[in-house]
Amino acid sequence: MEKGKKIPAATIFRLSVYRQHLLEMRKQGRRTVSSLELASAARVNPAQLRKDLSYFGRFGVRGVGYSVDGLLQEISTILGLRRPWNLCVLGGGKVGRAIIVSGHLEQRGYFVEAVFDSRPEIIGHSIGPGLVVEDIRGAGMSLPQKEVFLCMITEEVPDLNGCVHRLLDAGIRGFLSLVPVSASIPPTIPVQYMDFTTLLDTLAYTLTHGVNRGGPDFLEGEPVTTEKPPMGACLV
Amino acid sequence: MEKGKKIPAATIFRLSVYRQHLLEMRKQGRRTVSSLELASAARVNPAQLRKDLSYFGRFGVRGVGYSVDGLLQEISTILGLRRPWNLCVLGGGKVGRAIIVSGHLEQRGYFVEAVFDSRPEIIGHSIGPGLVVEDIRGAGMSLPQKEVFLCMITEEVPDLNGCVHRLLDAGIRGFLSLVPVSASIPPTIPVQYMDFTTLLDTLAYTLTHGVNRGGPDFLEGEPVTTEKPPMGACLV
DNA sequence: ACTTGTGAAACAATTCACAGCA
DNA sequence: TGCTGTGAATTGTTTCACAAGT
The missing domain is CATH 1.10.10.10 (Winged helix-like DNA-binding domain superfamily/Winged helix DNA-binding domain)
Structure with a gap:
């Protein structure tokens, strides 16, 4: 040990x-x-x-x-997974709703307790069982009693920075974001980024530089190799 | 250089x-x-x-x-991004549809040319502009003329392994998957995995081991530190 | 004066190879 | 015999620090 x-x-x-x-x-x-x-x-x-x-x-x-x-x-x-973790979601659009209703999160012990948005036309929409998209301005009221420390950001919403700071004030202590967040989040708060297109870009690079011999021919320039089965850093 | x-x-x-x-x-x-x-x-x-x-x-x-x-x-x-890349999607459920219609992919030069599934109740569903969920068994017919070399796997579908091999036969040369694929994919084929819950798990670890001083108190065991702003490997 | 480009140094992660135990 | 646990060796990555160019 x-x-x-x-x-x-x-x-x-x-x-x-x-x-x-x-x-x-x-x-x-x-x-x-x-x-x-x-x-x-x-x-x-x-x-x-x-x-x-x-x-x-x-x-x-x-x-x-x-x-x-x-x-x-x-x-x-x-x-730290011997207990359930509550989650809130910022972004009540299609992607957020799909992730919530897919049930993947619950299966792995993450429970969505609230969904927020800053767009009036989205606020009020109903999502699955007893979940309604709330106004982000109410986060400070609604979150603290729910023991929610994690937030998943699913899309760009108006005033994203302001939303993030409201969530910090409401007790959120970690973020998983599908979009870049330029907000000045204190360095003690962990933020994980996940971006489909960054990973697709690495695939594009690999295919472009002929690590795959035998496929259709898109060779340009001399072959450059990436050492491994490409291992992804989900940064943004 | x-x-x-x-x-x-x-x-x-x-x-x-x-x-x-x-x-x-x-x-x-x-x-x-x-x-x-x-x-x-x-x-x-x-x-x-x-x-x-x-x-x-x-x-x-x-x-x-x-x-x-x-x-x-x-x-x-x-x-290798001076050209558009065509994409197919395996999995025509909610998550797949949401990702497609969100427009993120097109914005970054990735164009969804086909959506496949192996579930009869999903096949035939219409998705956005002129896209219909096709039977994976037709991939060999429909893909080759479309110059599609990348596939995004959005969910578990019946006989996932079989589906993946059909896609390989149809010319797919790289995968981005949201679910684990146990299929024996040749090592020359790059596969990127992206898993929400693995990233949430790293957040749970960080919060559990008190790298955040000043939040609500969930200290268990002695503090262990992860060196950096946690940088994510999207493995599965 | 300012900022790049890059060897060399420092640091970190992975893999080897084998001792130690069931 | 078989498989874990781990120090040591290897390999890989990041950062430093400064020469060189504008």
Whole structure:
């Protein structure tokens, strides 16, 4: 068990990925799993998986492997996922509504407790079970009693910066955004960006620079390679 | 200009991010920009930006900076974005439809030319202008004449593996998926994964381990720090 | 005076390889 | 024998610091 060391951010991501595969394995009735097996499901080197876990403790049995359920509990504890997390959504348009009603978030323990917008024509729309798009100006009233610390920003809304600051005032402590936020968010507040088109751009780059031999021919310039199965940084 | 060197995947991502900010700056009429300015918009170190560009050439003027429009052209060329890219979507459910009609993709040069599904109850649905959800079994007939090399997978559909292989046969050479794909995709085919909940998990970790002092108190265990503004790897 | 471009240095992450234990 | 856990070696990435150009 490595102690006092800095945990690479990439380790935390991989932990979430391992957890996803463990959930799947448990659903299929698997009792134990080796680092080799779990690592290949997650497409990483087995030593990487063991090193990732070693930052937090010793969870396996030599010669045997890991208990699927046991490791799941451990990783959930590490990530802080032994409790439900409430969420609010900024942006009550089509994309926001689709993500909410798709049920993906609930499946993974994230519960949408409020949806906000700054556009009068969107405010008041009903979304799924007992959810109505609220005026962002009411966030300060509605959020604090709901224990909501995370916000997902789904689209550009008028005065995005102002909205973000209202949410900060209302107790939001972390953001996942599908759009760039130029607001001056204090550096203590984690913000994750996720952008479809940035990832598509990396695919375009890869296809353009002939890492794929054998497809239709779009070779331009000399081949340049990106070292790995391209691993994505969801920045904006 | 560094030549013959391997380009870090992270560099390619950042190039796409720089491009986004340059597009915004050009829209606002900016003519030139320094590495300091562009780097701070993209939240990276200025030396990082210059190093990223130096893999591909010398695009700036010492003492002056970069031409916004010139650099935009250069980065677009590097990424292979001087042409439109056609896209197909696998998964004609709510999430897929919302992403398509939101117009984000078109704005960035990605055009949805076909939508497929394997669920009879979804096939035939109309989506926006002249788009109808097609049976995945027809992909081999419909795609090749459309010059579509990229596919976005928006949800789990029945026989996902089979669908993916049909798409490969139909000429698809890169995937962006919102769900895990266990299909044996040849390693020459780039696959990018994007998962909301993995990113939320990293936020949950950060909030759980008190990197945020001053919020509501959810301290459990001793504080562990992740080195940076958490930077996301969109793996699954 | 100011800003780029880039070797060299510093830092970080991954992988190896094997000791240690069931 | 088989698989974990981990220090050491390797590999990769970022940042520094300054020469060079305008």
